[in-house]
Amino acid sequence: MSSDDFDSHLRKLMAWHFGDATGSPFWLGKRATLGFDPVSDVQGAADLLRFPDISSELRSVPAGQLIPQGLADRPFRVYDSGGTTGAPKRIVDSGYRSRLLEWAHGRLVARGVPATGNWLHLGPSGPHVIGFDVSRYAALGNGIFYTVDLDPRWVKRLIGSGRPEQAEEYVQHLLDQAETILRSQDVAVLSTTPPLLEAICAREELYELVLAKVRAIIWAGTSISAESLRLVEEVFFPGTAVAGIYGNSLMGVAPQRERLDGDEYPCVFEAFPETTLLELVDESGEQVGYGERGRVRLHLVAEEMFLPNILERDSAVRIAPTTPGGPDGLADVQTFATIDDVAVIEGVY
């Protein structure tokens, strides 16, 4: 999708989100306070910067007010952000995410993930959208979906309150369950987090099981260093496809794109270009140059949710598009040390 296409998509959805009959109570209520007319004044992506960052309000606004009235006849679900930075932010989803995940699944398959086969998700589910995401990937390949539930907030609480040995015990409890599944069930794809991958590699029998059975590993949820990724791919799981997904509840998912000759970073993520614009910006809000590190700024323009001008908790290196007019890539994603004076605890997710 070119930037012209994105701009025309944006103009169409401004009329939708700020239309009296179609917009959500949340955005309609904001309209008078914006100081500009979103329908006539927002013509292109650059104009999204005129919106305030409303992400903090997502912690408290009743979720029903986020649903566009034009979609009132559809069933919605609420998902939370991880809660890494205090109270979680809420999003609503009916069918958009599934569309996004179809695109993402195609990207994963292009990266070598089996198009069919069963999935084991060793990660959060419940209010955390990643559990839903992975269930969709499995379903798109007619695969059975196995889960081991992980409560990331409990892990963060354990680590944050100086109880690392209990966090470790919890991790072993999760791995026990994964091992039980892997012993008797066929699993083609394992979806988990970098810290849990490390923990798997520290348990010989479990590691051997994963090595023998699993044909692809998807990692997401926390950052991974370049050397750790090399070790996962070359030393611990040399015959296994390994794909990373950068994502969160608000932004959606940005799977790792194919590796190209001349890539300076082993893992470059790209977001869903139809609805999502990720910019990497410096402290003054200007986009950084290619090869430079900036903080992630998100604009999500979808029929079900409108999330403009949101400064994320992550920083990344900006990578030039692979095709002219294509989306920027993100590499070496890292968590900001502190945001709003709340220490960020990454935990195992």
Place this chain on the structure above:
Amino acid sequence: MSVVRIDPVTGGRPVPSSDRATLLGVTGEPLADIGQAPRLLAQAALNELRRNADGVPPGAALIAEAARLFAGADLDGESVDDYVGRVTLSTGLTAATVRLAVEDLVKEIVALPETTAAELPVTDFGSGFRTRWVPRGRVFAGVMASNHPVPNATWVQAVYHGYSVLVRPGSRDPFTPRRLVAALLRAGLPADRLAFLPSSREVGEFLLRKADRGIIYGGRQAVETWQGDDSIAVRGPGSTKAFLDADLDDTLLDHLVTSASFDGGTRCTNLSAVLTTRPVAEVADRLARRLSTLPVLPADHPDASLLVLDAHRAEQIRRQTAELRTELTDHSARHDAHEPFVRLEDGSLLPRPLVLSADRAGHPAVGTELPFPFIVVAPWTEADGTAPLRESLVLNLLTEREDLAERALLEPTVRKVTRGTVLPWTAVPGIPHDDNYTQFLLEPKGVVSGDIDTKAGRHLAST
């Protein structure tokens, strides 16, 4: 000096890591480009070591050859002078201290057979009854600090006894363990016996959890997790105290000043507290006056004796000493012509020796350790008893009182006692630094051979 590239070493080869960190020297100049070992590299190294670990000691000759190479050879393209220069710039230790450390490391390593014999009891009980002391496990982890090179002898000792060893170097001194690893490999140690893993604190803790035995050096916070863990030898800040129950004549003054300032006050055995029955202010003043004569010189100057710091570390210590000064009396300020932290031309900062006095023996500042000549003098009276003498790596008794000497020796947290004008680190093989380290590494097993006296066998048999 050119920036040296350092990488983790496993299986005898460098592993060029994509995760890199730049080590800056005390002057702020980059010294080394260091490849970091993430946890998965530590795991891979651990797997490799454990797969091949058999507990067979490599032999005293190989270890002695490694010590010789460490002290004299070009290793990884690094001469001894390069090595001394790098450690001086990275740690702020004076060049003289580093050269002496090389000598001391060699002495300690070469003396390992003697130390082992001295730290183990009789093993031959006659008539076919013997004990053999063998490693308590196969894999050892050494998590080192950067205050001084000599502690690296402890993991070499584990190698000597047959352990396979993973070393996480101190963040400011990767040079010493890297050079020792190179020397051991060059001397013929099998490549799968050693791993050198520059890494984060978390990876160090991971290694300690996974190894059978380990040692950790560090500040109070770094070591507290491991207190009470029998498989880990904990080497935290070691307070060395003197009990001064005599008039401070010149001999005693020389002795205390050397105890506090030798090697720039960077040893864990440097004196940091004096408890005295004599007038506190007078003792403190005389110590301060004498210490104030130590010259201000850059660390690489041949006459330098005091540690220098980079700006960041200097600021941390400045805050710490400023806080101590609010509670205690500063005796150095009036004797020392210099600022407490002198900025040298090369950009490094030199903390001046500092003598403070407290109003009571139980003051919490008594026992504070800082990496330069630093002494807290406090009054001691009979009513204080041995309580203020506790928590001492070395306790130097300058008293005639046998009763007190005996009671001090019985204090569990007093680890070594010196009497008279004996410097705190004085030892011969067999004198424990902090418990019996050989017996920490080795355990006894009974070996009873076939031609035994059967009557004696029945007599000794336990059920």
